[in-house]
Amino acid sequence: MAESLPVRFGILGCANIARKVSRAIALAPNALISAIGSRSIEKATAYAKENGYPSTTKIYGSYEAVLDDPEVDAVYVPLPTSLHVKWAVLAAQKKKHVLLEKPVALNVKELDVILEECESNGVQYMDATMWMHHPRTAKMKEFLSDSHRFGHLKSVHSTFAYLGDTEFLKNDIRVKADLDALGALGDAGWYSIRAILWITDYELPKTVTALRDPELNEAGVILSCGASLSWKDGRIATFYCSFLTNMAMDIVASGSKGNLRVHDFVIPFQENVAPFYTVEDSRFGELATAIHPVPSEQQVGTDLPQEALMVKEFSNLVGSIKGKGSKPDKKWPTISRKTQLVVDAVKASIEKGFETVEVIY
Amino acid sequence: MAESLPVRFGILGCANIARKVSRAIALAPNALISAIGSRSIEKATAYAKENGYPSTTKIYGSYEAVLDDPEVDAVYVPLPTSLHVKWAVLAAQKKKHVLLEKPVALNVKELDVILEECESNGVQYMDATMWMHHPRTAKMKEFLSDSHRFGHLKSVHSTFAYLGDTEFLKNDIRVKADLDALGALGDAGWYSIRAILWITDYELPKTVTALRDPELNEAGVILSCGASLSWKDGRIATFYCSFLTNMAMDIVASGSKGNLRVHDFVIPFQENVAPFYTVEDSRFGELATAIHPVPSEQQVGTDLPQEALMVKEFSNLVGSIKGKGSKPDKKWPTISRKTQLVVDAVKASIEKGFETVEVIY
Structure with a gap:
């Protein structure tokens, strides 16, 4: 070729x-x-x-x-x-x-x-x-898709937060109503919502309910908020996003047979290797005085940083269109739209006084 | 003496x-x-x-x-x-x-x-x-109370879940409406609610809102559920508890300056030493391609298992009453009552179709 x-x-x-x-x-x-x-x-x-x-x-x-x-x-x-x-x-x-x-x-x-x-x-x-393109993401998905190790998803919690300094909270575009009106929800919440959709194989939740009392700045832009999401089979998800909290980038997913945890899912602590933690078939010890096994760490290395892998993947698709007359790939616009739908539902729930909002594709 | x-x-x-x-x-x-x-x-x-x-x-x-x-x-x-x-x-x-x-x-x-x-x-x-009496709990509280390291609490998520087998889900007292009618909420949720109150120095939340669609057995006993809690200053908490999920015993607390994570808070993986993880003053690296510092593990050893420390503490109080005519300690009944109030609020919210419920002492 x-x-x-x-x-x-x-x-x-x-x-x-x-x-x-x-x-x-x-x-x-x-x-x-x-x-x-x-x-x-x-x-x-x-x-x-x-x-x-x-x-x-x-x-x-x-x-x-x-x-x-x-x-x-x-x-x-x-x-x-x-x-x-x-x-x-x-x-x-x-x-x-x-x-x-x-x-x-x-x-x-x-x-x-x-x-x-x-x-x-x-x-x-x-x-x-960017994190979608890190090889760790595919490795985590392998575990989540393994019906023997993870079983089926029951619940997931995600946090993405970081601390905006005085200058950020005053002047950054992400806190300006006329520039990035979605504030922390659009910036940080986007990632947690994407993570939740990624885990559920992009099945939209049936309902979204914002957590009470998000923090807003004087212009009404969200500085911190959260929501719960529910699916018709009892699966639930919660997330929290903030500009007012020390940095956290967590996914904690509970399956019927195992759990997955990651603490730097958006941007890995280190550029060339990224960890995640799994445990399966956890049991109480004798007299319930201990639990085994202990969760184990998996390290996934990468030669290229995740943002370069993103550019590579995008360029591959563009190359196929240019060189071979392929059609544009539908996956990326579809999951982008689903993420936006959930962002919108959280915002609508906040605006309706934390009412539950249905999500329709 | x-x-x-x-x-x-x-x-x-x-x-x-x-x-x-x-x-x-x-x-x-x-x-x-x-x-x-x-x-x-x-x-x-x-x-x-x-x-x-x-x-x-x-x-x-x-x-x-x-x-x-x-x-x-x-x-x-x-x-x-x-x-x-x-x-x-x-x-x-x-x-x-x-x-x-x-x-x-x-x-x-x-x-x-x-x-x-x-x-x-x-x-x-x-x-x-029992976990209240593990020396790890006091060590974690030291970190959470440190205004320089943790700052002030912004959000906390806790999960306590374990997988009940067929026999458990059929015959255990914890799934029987006439014996332990609170099901997973009273058994597992109790711990997460206590953890949330412990982190907030036992300040009751202003409101409690159950997550939608808990799973119930045929007798109507809760097998999994969750809730969000909010305080008047914007602090929020969420928790999830279940008998239908592989074991998880997590607290993830986000402060304005640092984070605390623990994955075995109810029963430590090992009896004589228990870990927790802290990080503070997290920052993006150059071009936001990395984050430092990496969270660090703290190990807290104990000579006696946490349940023996519980018996010891209880017996100390009893000994003081018997030997010195002391009054019973008020802390334990007070925090027990607050935990029960939140359990009740979650149950009330579920029964009212996931309405927000106010919590009054």
Whole structure:
């Protein structure tokens, strides 16, 4: 099979998170940075230099110019959420494949506009949920899918929280009602909701009920919240997300036969190796004075960081479309939409005074 | 200070859990087994022999006889919950100190009858929540109380679940509506609720909301359920308890500055040493590609198992009352009552279709 040409990325804006993804594009074997656009060409120039962009990178003073560049195959969109619908739609219309930072949209209605535009223009869509691409994730799924070891899922709890400092809580886009209106729910909660859906094989919950009394800032943006999710067969999930708590990135999944625990699921403590913990067939010792076995640690190494694996996977899909005329993969838009549906349901439940909300695809 | 005489225990019934506590009484330096009563004297005789009771132990064919024995200072009551109010009240009236197995009562109204009788008769009351007495619990509390390391509590999740086998789910007293009507909520949920109250320094939550759709058996007894608890300052807690899930005994507490995790809080994996995990001041690495520090494990050893430390603590209090005319300690009845109040609130919320219930002391 002939090697296809690397996918040429355009970067929209000079967001902090784009530094990490730019490095990932450089690391991925099938991608390269071709262009960056910012409203300020000076800013883009400095950014490209600081982040070691190739000397061939084209620097533009607008996002449009990136979209108009025929040497750009795909765009990475790390703009504030409120701008996603405009720029992702425009990108699709210009036949650029779209790697979209999360939260992907302010609500599913907006996301549907993006997804429909991507579909009708035949471009690949993927949200930038990096941990999905770590080989640990596949290893954990192997355990969760093992009916002898894990059995069937009964309950799962996930937390993603980190402590925003004074500057963050005052000025970050994630606490601004006009930029990332979903606050901690869209930023941190997105990951826990995705984790819960990932564990349930993307079966949407029947109901979502927000936990009482989320913390809001003066503009009404969520700084911490949580919810419980229920499925019709008795499975339940809970999650908590926050900008006001020391960092935690936990999944604790209980199956009928085993348990899985991970404490750094979003970003591994170390870049090249990531742990998780399993235990199965736990039993009380004599007189119930001990429990065996003790949970065991599994370590999963990776040559490429998870964000580079994400870029590689996205570029593989783009390469297949470009090189072989394949159709865009449906998995990524589908799970992105399901995640957004649950985000929306949590928000609706909060707005309705913590009423239970049904989730319908 | 003169050594006081050991506290002489009478055991009511031949429950399986009493085997563990009998060993604990033998191990505690200030307690001994003086008598056992069962409705069947043959059963009690065999039980005493099997469990290595001292040859001096008096064997009775009724519970009453134990309560009438002047050489019994205190009773351990491992009877089904529905019998607690009768036998704990009678014990208190006979001036026997009461170590009461959990769940302590079917509801707080019943518990109040027990507590009032203990108070008016000047006898010590304690519920048999063993993990409270492990030195690990005090060590964890040190961390949780450290404003520099843990900061203030923001959220906590606890799970206590274990897998009941076919025999358990059919015949155990914990699934019988007429014996332990609180099912998994009273048995396993009790521990998670206690853990949550322990972490909040026993400040009752403002509200309790049951998670939707607990699993019930044919008699309507709870086999799995959960709830969220909220305090007026934005603190939240969630818990899940079950007889249908592989064993999990987790507390995951998030503070503003640090986190605490423990995976065997009810019964340590090993009897003589117990781990917990802390992390503080977690930060993203360069480009948010890693997180440091990694949580660290603390191991806490103990010479006596936690249930023997429970008997020792209870016997110390009894010894002070007997030897020095001290008043019964109020801490234990108070936290037992608060735990029961939350159990009751979860049950009420389930019965009201998952409505939010206020908790009032």
